[in-house]
Amino acid sequence: MVSKPLISVKNIFIIAFIIVISFMILTILLSNDSTLRMFFGDLFPIVIDLLVVLTLFYAAIRSVYYGRRVQMAWMFIALAFSFYTIGDILWAILELGFNQNPFPSVADGFYLIFYPLFAIGIYYLSKFSFSKSEMLKIFLDMGIIFIAVGLIFWTFLIMPTFSSQQNSFANIISVSYIIGDFLLFFVLLRWIYSKFDDYFVPILFLSMGILFMIITDSFYAYQTLQGTYISGGLLDTGWIISFIMVGLAAFLQASNEKIDLKRYSKIIIWIQKSNLISYLPFIWVLIAFILLLWVNDNQSESNYQLIKLVVGLIIFLVVIRQFITLKENKNLLVVAEKEVESRKIAENEAHESEIYYRAIFENTGTAIIMIDQDMTISRVNSEVERLTGFSKEEIEGKKKWTDFVVEEELDRIKGYYDLRNDPNKRPREYETKGQDKEGNIKDILVTVVTIPDTQKLLASLIDITKSKNAENLIKSSLNEKNILLREIHHRVKNNMQIISSLLNLQTRYTNDEKAVNILKESQNRVRSMAMIHEKLYQSKDLSHINFIDYIQSLVSKLFYSYNIEEARIKPVLEIENVNLNMETAVPCGLIISELISNSLKYAFPNEMKGNIHITLKSVDDKYELIISDNGIGLPADFDLNKLESLGLLLVNTLIEQIDGKITINKSHPTQFKITFKELKYKERI
The missing domain is CATH 3.30.565.10 (Histidine kinase-like ATPase, C-terminal domain)
Structure with a gap:
C-alpha cells in the first residue's frame, strides 16, 4: 500500500501561495538595490527549482499505480526540470561568482535541453484516441491555431531578433528559446484536444505552468530585444509561478488525497455544453487577420506578403474544416432521420406492447398489484377490486399493501418486504391472511417478484379460502379415519391378547405335555400378530411398522x-x-x-x-x-x-x-x- 504524504493538499497550496507572494514582495522591496536584487533573483529560484525537482521524482515513483507510460512521463518531466535547475545554478555562478553576462553561455544549453524533455513528458501524459474524422478535424484545428501563433512569434519575436544588432550566436540562442516555447505550446494544444483520465487535475496544473512559462519567456525575449530586462525583476515571478504550478501538479499526482471538483461541476458542464474549444480556430483566425492589418501599416512589403500568404493558408484550412463539418452534419442528419424513424417504430412497438401487457395484466384471472418502495400500491387490475371490494381509485396511490393484511400477519409480511432485495432469503410464494372492505378474512396465496432494475414488487394474489376450507375438511376427515384405524388395530390387538390369555389359561388345565406345547405355539403365533397391530397403532404411519x-x-x-x-x-x-x-x-x-x-x-x-x-x-x-x-x-x-x-x-x-x-x-x-x-x-x- 502507498504511504500517505506528510503534507496535505490544502497546506501545500497555502505554502505555494506564500512563496509566490513572498517573492513578489521581496522583489519590490529590493528593486532599488541592484546587487541584492540580483543575488535574490538568482538564488531564490534555485531553491524553488530543487524543491520542484524532488517533488517531480517523488511523483514519478508514486505513479506506478497509473502504469508504465504515466510513470515514464513524470520521469521525463523530472529530468527536464533537473536540466533547467542546472542551468539556473550555472547562470548564478556566472553572474554572481564571475560577474559575467550569463547570456549567451553554457547555461543556455541546459535551458534548451529542458524544452524537448518537458514536451515529451506532456506528450506521454495525454491520450489521443479518436475516430478518423475526429482526428482530421482536430489536426486542422491545431494546425490553424499553431500557424496563427507562429505568425505572432515570427512578427514580434523571431524577425526582430534576427534584425537586432546582437551577434548571430546570441540571435540563434534567442530564437531557440522561442522555438522551445513554440514546442511547449504545441504539446499544450495537443493536451487541450486530448481525452482526460484519472490524472486530469495534475495535467491541468502542468498546463497552467506551461502557459505561464510561454508568456514569461515571450516577455523576456521581447524585453531582451528592447534592452529593458532586469535580472531579479518582477518578470521573474512568472517563472516562479510556472515552477510552482508544476510542483503542485507533481504533488497532486503523488498524493492519495484528490481535489474535489464537484463544487465546480456547473462550470465544467457549462464549458462542455458551450463547446468553447470548437471556437478556438476562429478566434485565432481573427487574430491572424488583425495581425495582417497591423503588418500592412508597420512592416515591410516582403514581410506583409509572407504573412498574407500564411493567412491565406489559414483560410484554406478553415474552408477544409468547414467542408468536413458540413459533410459530417449531412451524415448526422441522415443518422438523425434514421434515428427518428427507428424511434417512431420503437414507440409504435412499445405502444403495441403496452396494449398487450395491459390486456394480460387485466385478464390474467388473478389479482395483481404493483407495490412501490414505500409499500404503496401504485397499480392494480380489476381482479383486485373483486378480491378486496375496493375500487381502483380507492387503492392506487392511496393504500399500502399492509392495509389489507390482518394484524397478526403484519410483522411477517413486513419482514418479507425488508428482504425484497435478497431473493435467497425472501420466499417467492407464501400464504397469508387478508381482509376485504367488509372485514371478511380470506386465505391468500401470494407470489412476489421484483421488477428488474427497480425497487418495485409485482404480487399475484389468489383467494384460496375455499380450497383451504376444503383442505381443512379433508385433514379433519383423514384425522378421524386415522383415529378410527388406530382404534381398530388397538381392538384387534386386545382381542388377540384375550385369545393369547385364553390359550395360556388352557395350558394350566392340560396335563398332556404335547398339548401344552401346541397351545404355547398357538399362543406365540397369536402374540406375534397382536404385536404387529400394537406397533401399527403406535406408529405415525398406519401402513408400515419398524x-x-x-x-x-x-x-x-x-x-x-x-x-x-x-x-x-x-x-x-x-x-x-x-x-x-x-x-x-x-x-x-x-x-x-x-x-x-x-x-x-x-x-x-x-x-x-x-x-x-x-x-x-x-x-x-x-x-x-x-x-x-x-x-x-x-x-x-x-x-x-x-x-x-x-x-x-x-x-x-x-x-x-x-x-x-x-x-x-x-x-x-x-x-x-x-x-x-x-x-x-x-x-x-
Whole structure:
C-alpha cells in the first residue's frame, strides 16, 4: 500500500501561495538595490527549482499505480526540470561568482535541453484516441491555431531578433528559446484536444505552468530585444509561478488525497455544453487577420506578403474544416432521420406492447398489484377490486399493501418486504391472511417478484379460502379415519391378547405335555400378530411398522414364553432400519416366531448354551432374513417339503405367501436364509 504524504493538499497550496507572494514582495522591496536584487533573483529560484525537482521524482515513483507510460512521463518531466535547475545554478555562478553576462553561455544549453524533455513528458501524459474524422478535424484545428501563433512569434519575436544588432550566436540562442516555447505550446494544444483520465487535475496544473512559462519567456525575449530586462525583476515571478504550478501538479499526482471538483461541476458542464474549444480556430483566425492589418501599416512589403500568404493558408484550412463539418452534419442528419424513424417504430412497438401487457395484466384471472418502495400500491387490475371490494381509485396511490393484511400477519409480511432485495432469503410464494372492505378474512396465496432494475414488487394474489376450507375438511376427515384405524388395530390387538390369555389359561388345565406345547405355539403365533397391530397403532404411519422394535419385542416375548435365560442362550440381532407394510409384516413375523421357537425348543438340549442370530437387511430391491443358531443342528434327512411339523409347514406356506425363497444350511451352524420382496399394499377401501 502507498504511504500517505506528510503534507496535505490544502497546506501545500497555502505554502505555494506564500512563496509566490513572498517573492513578489521581496522583489519590490529590493528593486532599488541592484546587487541584492540580483543575488535574490538568482538564488531564490534555485531553491524553488530543487524543491520542484524532488517533488517531480517523488511523483514519478508514486505513479506506478497509473502504469508504465504515466510513470515514464513524470520521469521525463523530472529530468527536464533537473536540466533547467542546472542551468539556473550555472547562470548564478556566472553572474554572481564571475560577474559575467550569463547570456549567451553554457547555461543556455541546459535551458534548451529542458524544452524537448518537458514536451515529451506532456506528450506521454495525454491520450489521443479518436475516430478518423475526429482526428482530421482536430489536426486542422491545431494546425490553424499553431500557424496563427507562429505568425505572432515570427512578427514580434523571431524577425526582430534576427534584425537586432546582437551577434548571430546570441540571435540563434534567442530564437531557440522561442522555438522551445513554440514546442511547449504545441504539446499544450495537443493536451487541450486530448481525452482526460484519472490524472486530469495534475495535467491541468502542468498546463497552467506551461502557459505561464510561454508568456514569461515571450516577455523576456521581447524585453531582451528592447534592452529593458532586469535580472531579479518582477518578470521573474512568472517563472516562479510556472515552477510552482508544476510542483503542485507533481504533488497532486503523488498524493492519495484528490481535489474535489464537484463544487465546480456547473462550470465544467457549462464549458462542455458551450463547446468553447470548437471556437478556438476562429478566434485565432481573427487574430491572424488583425495581425495582417497591423503588418500592412508597420512592416515591410516582403514581410506583409509572407504573412498574407500564411493567412491565406489559414483560410484554406478553415474552408477544409468547414467542408468536413458540413459533410459530417449531412451524415448526422441522415443518422438523425434514421434515428427518428427507428424511434417512431420503437414507440409504435412499445405502444403495441403496452396494449398487450395491459390486456394480460387485466385478464390474467388473478389479482395483481404493483407495490412501490414505500409499500404503496401504485397499480392494480380489476381482479383486485373483486378480491378486496375496493375500487381502483380507492387503492392506487392511496393504500399500502399492509392495509389489507390482518394484524397478526403484519410483522411477517413486513419482514418479507425488508428482504425484497435478497431473493435467497425472501420466499417467492407464501400464504397469508387478508381482509376485504367488509372485514371478511380470506386465505391468500401470494407470489412476489421484483421488477428488474427497480425497487418495485409485482404480487399475484389468489383467494384460496375455499380450497383451504376444503383442505381443512379433508385433514379433519383423514384425522378421524386415522383415529378410527388406530382404534381398530388397538381392538384387534386386545382381542388377540384375550385369545393369547385364553390359550395360556388352557395350558394350566392340560396335563398332556404335547398339548401344552401346541397351545404355547398357538399362543406365540397369536402374540406375534397382536404385536404387529400394537406397533401399527403406535406408529405415525398406519401402513408400515419398524422391524427393529418389532423383532426385539418378539424375541423377548419368545424367550419369556419358553422360560429361557439369556445367559444360556443369547439372542444376537443385526437388524437394519427396515419398514414393512402389514401384508409383509404379518407373515414375516410368524416366520421369525416359528423359526426362533424351533431353535429354542430343539437346538439346545440338556441346558446347552449357545447363540441365536437374527439378521434382516435389504439387498438391492429385496430383503434378506437370516435366522441361525449354533445348536446341535438339523437331522441329515431334514427336508422342509416333507415334514409333518405344523410350525415348519406353516413357515413353508408363509414363505410362498410373500413370494420368497428359502435356503437351508444344515451344517454347523444351522441357518435359514429367506429372501423376499415387500408385497404390494392392497387397498381395502
